[in-house]
Amino acid sequence: MIESHLPAYIALTFVLFAILIPAFGLWRSELSQPLAVIGAGLAASLSLIGFLDVLNDGAIRYYFGGWEPPVGIEFVYDGLSAFFVLIINTVAFFVLIHSHHTAKREFPGKEMPYFALAMLMLLGFNGMILTGDLFNLYVFLEISSLAAYALIAIGDKPAPYAAFRYLIIGTTGGTLYLLGVGYLYTVTGTLNIIDMSAMLPMLYESNAVFAALILMIVGIGVKAALFPMHGWLPDAYTYASSSSTALIAPIGTKVAAYILFRIILWLFGIEITDAVAPLSYIVGVLACIGILYGSVMAIAQTEMKRMLAYSSVSQIGYIIMGLSLANPWGFAGALLHVLNHAVMKACLFMVSGQLRLKEGHSNMILFDDSYRKKYPWTMASFTVAAISMVGLPPLAGFFSKWYLALGTIDNSNWLFLAVILISSLLNAVYFFRVLEKVYMMDPAKGQKEATDAIRNEAPASMLWPTGILAAGLIVIGFANAIIVGILLDIFPM
Amino acid sequence: MLDFFTGHYAYWFTIILLCIGLYGILFKKNLIKKTIGLAILQVSVVLYFVSIASKWDATVTVIDPDIPLDQVANYLNPLPHTLMLTAIVVGVATLGVAFTLLIAIYNRYETLDEEELIEKIQ
Numbered sequence: 107m108i109e110s111h112l113p114a115y116i117a118l119t120f121v122l123f124a125i126l127i128p129a130f131g132l133w134r135s136e137l138s139q140p141l142a143v144i145g146a147g148l149a150a151s152l153s154l155i156g157f158l159d160v161l162n163d164g165a166i167r168y169y170f171g172g173w174e175p176p177v178g179i180e181f182v183y184d185g186l187s188a189f190f191v192l193i194i195n196t197v198a199f200f201v202l203i204h205s206h207h208t209a210k211r212e213f214p215g216k217e218m219p220y221f222a223l224a225m226l227m228l229l230g231f232n233g234m235i236l237t238g239d240l241f242n243l244y245v246f247l248e249i250s251s252l253a254a255y256a257l258i259a260i261g262d263k264p265a266p267y268a269a270f271r272y273l274i275i276g277t278t279g280g281t282l283y284l285l286g287v288g289y290l291y292t293v294t295g296t297l298n299i300i301d302m303s304a305m306l307p308m309l310y311e312s313n314a315v316f317a318a319l320i321l322m323i324v325g326i327g328v329k330a331a332l333f334p335m336h337g338w339l340p341d342a343y344t345y346a347s348s349s350s351t352a353l354i355a356p357i358g359t360k361v362a363a364y365i366l367f368r369i370i371l372w373l374f375g376i377e378i379t380d381a382v383a384p385l386s387y388i389v390g391v392l393a394c395i396g397i398l399y400g401s402v403m404a405i406a407q408t409e410m411k412r413m414l415a416y417s418s419v420s421q422i423g424y425i426i427m428g429l430s431l432a433n434p435w436g437f438a439g440a441l442l443h444v445l446n447h448a449v450m451k452a453c454l455f456m457v458s459g460q461l462r463l464k465e466g467h468s469n470m471i472l473f474d475d476s477y478r479k480k481y482p483w484t485m486a487s488f489t490v491a492a493i494s495m496v497g498l499p500p501l502a503g504f505f506s507k508w509y510l511a512l513g514t515i516d517n518s519n520w521l522f523l524a525v526i527l528i529s530s531l532l533n534a535v536y537f538f539r540v541l542e543k544v545y546m547m548d549p550a551k552g553q554k555e556a557t558d559a560i561r562n563e564a565p566a567s568m569l570w571p572t573g574i575l576a577a578g579l580i581v582i583g584f585a586n587a588i589i590v591g592i593l594l595d596i597f598p599m
Numbered sequence: 600m601l602d603f604f605t606g607h608y609a610y611w612f613t614i615i616l617l618c619i620g621l622y623g624i625l626f627k628k629n630l631i632k633k634t635i636g637l638a639i640l641q642v643s644v645v646l647y648f649v650s651i652a653s654k655w656d657a658t659v660t661v662i663d664p665d666i667p668l669d670q671v672a673n674y675l676n677p678l679p680h681t682l683m684l685t686a687i688v689v690g691v692a693t694l695g696v697a698f699t700l701l702i703a704i705y706n707r708y709e710t711l712d713e714e715e716l717i718e719k720i721q
Contacts, residue, residue, distance in 0.1 A: 241682050248689045255696050259703060264720045266703035273700065274624060277637055277693050284686060285617075285644050291679070292651050 112156045113168040113181040113236050116191060119149045120229035124222050131218030139209060142221040143202045146228065150195040153188065160188040161592065167238070175238065175298040182238035182300070185596035186372075189441065190235045190364045194357040197448045198228055200571040201356070201456065205349035207565055208459050212347040213260050220260060224353060227253035231361045240287045240297045243365065244280065247329070250361070251276050254354055261347040268341035275338045279328030286321030289314045303373050315374075316382045322369055323389065330362035332389070332426055333396030336419045340403075343415035348459030351411060355418055356452040360444050363425045367440075371598050376432040390430030394525040397423035401532035410458045410468040413536060414451065417495070420529060421447045427522055428510050436513025438593040443506035445589070446494065446582060450503060453491040453575040460484045460564040460572065473543040480562045483569050485544055487576035492537035494579045497530045502582035509590060609650040616643035630704070630711045634697045641690040645683045652679035 123145030131138040160166065165184035169175065183191075202224065209217050230250025237243050255276070259269035291297060293314045294305045309315050328335040339359075343351050370379050370386065379385050400420025407413040425447070428440025458468045464481070465472075478485055494503035507526055514523040563569065582589065604611060616639055623636020652675060658666065660677040705711055708719050 241685075245685055245689065248693070252692055252696050255700070259700055263707055266700045266707065267716060267720065270630065270697065270700040270704060273693070273697055274633055274637055278621075278624060278640060281641050281644050285647065288644065288648050288651065288679075 110159070110166050111168070112152060112159065113166060113183040114170075116149050116152050116156065116195070117181070117229060117232050117236060119145055119152065120225045120232060124225035124229060127222040127225060128218060131222070135215065135217050138217045138221040139202070139206050142224055143199065145225055146195060146199040146202050149228070149232070150192070150199045153192040153195045156183060157188040157192045160185055176296045176301040179242055180238040180298070181236040183236060185592070186364070186367065186441075187235045189593070189596065190360070190444070191232055193445050193448050194228070194231055194235070194361065197356050197452045197575075198224075198353060200575055201349070201352045201452055204352065204456050204459065204568050204571040206567045207463055208347065208349040208568075211463055212349070216260065220257070220349075223253045223256050226250075227257060227354075231357060234361055235364055238299050240290065240299060240302070241284075242297075244284050244287060247280055247283070247365075248277075250358075251280065251329070254358060257350040257354060258342045258346040260350060262345045264341070265345040265347075268338075268345045272338040272342045275328055275335070279325040279335070281325070282321045282328075283325030286318040286325060289318035289321070293318075299368065299373050303375065306374060306378055310378060311381045313382075315378065319369075319374060319379060319385065323366065323385070326362050326365045326369070330359050330366060330426065331396075331419055331422055333392045333399060333419070333423065336396065336400075339419055340412055340415040343418065344409060344412045348411075348455070348462050351415075352452060352455040352459055355415070355455050356448040359418060359422045360425070360448055363422060363429070363440075363444065366426065367429055370429060371432065371437075375598075386430045386432055390427050390519075390522060393423040393426035393430060394522060395423075396420065397427070397525055397529045398532070401529045401536070405532060405536045407536075408469060408471050410461070410470050410540075411455070413470070414454050414458065417533070417536070418451060420533075421451070421495075424506070424510060424526070427525075428513060431510075431513040431517055431519065431522070433513050433516050434594050434597045435509050435516050437597045438590045439506050439509030439511075439513055441593045441596070442502075442509060442586065442589060446502040446506050446579070449575050449578050449582065450491045450494050453487055453572055453579070454495070456568065456572045456575070457484055457488040457491070460568050463568070464562060464564055470540055470543070473540060475544060475547050477544045480560070481564065482561070483573060484564055487572045489541060489545075490576040490579055492541060494583075496534045496537055500580070500583045502579045502586065505583060505586035505590075609653075610647070613643045613647040613650065616640075616646065628713045630701055630713060630716075633713075634694065634701070637697070638690065638694060641686070641693070645686055645690070648679040648683045648686070652676045 123141060127138050127141050130141060160183060165182065168181040168183065170179045209220060213220060227250050230246045230253060233246030234243055234250060237246060255269045255273045258272060259266045290302060293309055293312060294302050296302050306315060331339045343355055376386060397420045400416045400423065404413045404416035404420065407416060424443050425440045428436040428443065461468045494501035497503045497507045507530060511523055511526055620636050620640030620643055623639060624633055627633050627636060654675055657673050657675050660674050666673045701711060708716055710716055
């Protein structure tokens with residue numbers, strides 16, 4: 107008996123719009139972007155309804171065609187997946203509204219394929235989050251990755267090469283994940299995550315399970331840009347067009363992080379993960395190296411998108427570090443950081459898109475104090491997001507770091523605590539130098555130039571989404587206790 | 600010891616293929632050769648799945664009146680094969696995207712050699 111079709115509707119919305127956009131886009135190309143916005147908006151409202159349903163009535167397990175697992179394939183819509191689906195669809199909704207002008211300017215005439223691919227990529231992301239079947243997850247992983255490669259290839263001159271490198275690394279990762287699934291299938295004879303997690307305790311300290319776990323962590327780690335596997339990310343995010351980066355950067359790596367959560371905490375459980383070797387600690391140390399490396403590299407950049415890309419490497423480290431702590435505070439901090447970072451990075455990349463639209467570049471050396479006159483609202487959003495990235499209260503970024511720090515104290519893990527504190531300082535270095543250029547008067551130039559600048563703000567369809575996300579950071583900051591309360595309920599142990 | 604090799608020869612072949620694929624991806628400078636390495640890597644995993652489902656003296660998964668359903672062991676496990684049909688399709692799609700990107704790269708830079716490409720980009 108199927109009670110609610112909601113999980114399937116969320117995924118099917120994107121299938122429907124991936125077909126509608128080419129159909130209407132061939133007729134009128136300018137219809138593609140509004141259709142994509144409607145699609146993402148519909149999915150976002152469905153996921154909001156679903157999230158509230160899950161909070162009230164508990165998880166929904168949706169069996170396709172009425173076939174019960176382990177024979178059939180199911181969508182598992184529990185607290186964790188409802189939370190992630192809500193975040194990615196809402197952020198994608200705002201980014202798609204924002205991409206109207208960037209799409210017109212950066213790839214005129216290609217709106218129809220672009221937005222159809224964006225829908226397919228979101229379908230892949232939603233499917234990866236919702237599915238309860240390991241092989242199904244691989245298929246959705248490849249759907250989203252193939253669409254993402256194509257989206258990244260639309261952009262500056264070196265974009266196809268960046269996309270090709272991502273394709274090679276990403277597909278290798280996907281294949282290793284598939285091999286890991288094969289190992290698990292041979293020892294358990296099932297592909298269903300819930301079914302398999304009931305059998306794995308019997309295979310405690312089995313070599314096949316250990317090898318499968320390593321293969322899966324490496325394979326998904328590539329997608330999540332976990333430290334040694336992050337090589338594809340900076341180039342891909344820098345050279346892709348502003349709208350693709352704003353769409354992929356906030357949610358792509360988060361979805362991979364979700365799979366790591368699902369595999370390590372739900373499928374294996376922390377005891378089996380650490381049975382043969384302290385894998386969770388190793389992953390945590392890699393995440394720490396990634397945090398420091400990403401922050402240091404971000405300081406060395408002069409191009410804003412490249413700086414934000416390196417900062418993504420660093421921020422995904424926080425999420426994975428929270429996972430490796432495997433205690434309630436670390437878990438809540440990591441998930442809160444998923445939400446915060448999705449909103450912050452979307453906001454920051456959208457600001458870089460606005461600057462590219464108006465100035466034609468986003469090179470931070472050329473920023474000066476006239477920007478504050480020319481783009482008051484853009485720069486205000488940037489400031490809010492940047493301060494949140496650094497982690498100053500009462501903005502959202504402070505609270506996720508706070509709960510992560512509580513988690514490290516809970517485990518008496520002083521190394522990780524030190525990394526959180528040092529990296530906050532490094533974040534402050536690379537964001538405040540931008541704020542300094544924009545808001546402080548340059549003594550060499552004097553006051554004249556700043557007053558000469560005329561207001562040249564980005565169009566409203568770009569300002570509003572950026573502004574709403576920036577305001578959202580303040581709201582999340584104040585509502586953090588409610589969100590963390592919900593997240594602590596999701597924690598599986 | 601010899602048993603360990605001959606008894607698992609199918610797995611040894613997949614391991615060798617996997618290594619060849621990884622070698623191609625890591626060390627070849629030509630982007631087409633990298634793509635070929637990727638294809639070999641994917642094929643090795645497909646062959647691994649197919650070989651775990653192979654069985655002596657078993658028949659295809661269509662109900663045979665001579666083999667009643669309580670002797671399920673006499674039928675093959677069809678699941679890995681069907682999974683691999685999907686994985687092969689995924690692999691083909693990946694190669695399609697890869698070659699499209701290679702055409703775009705060649706049109707812009709007129710080379711597919713990685714070192715030359717990096718020089719031209721910088």
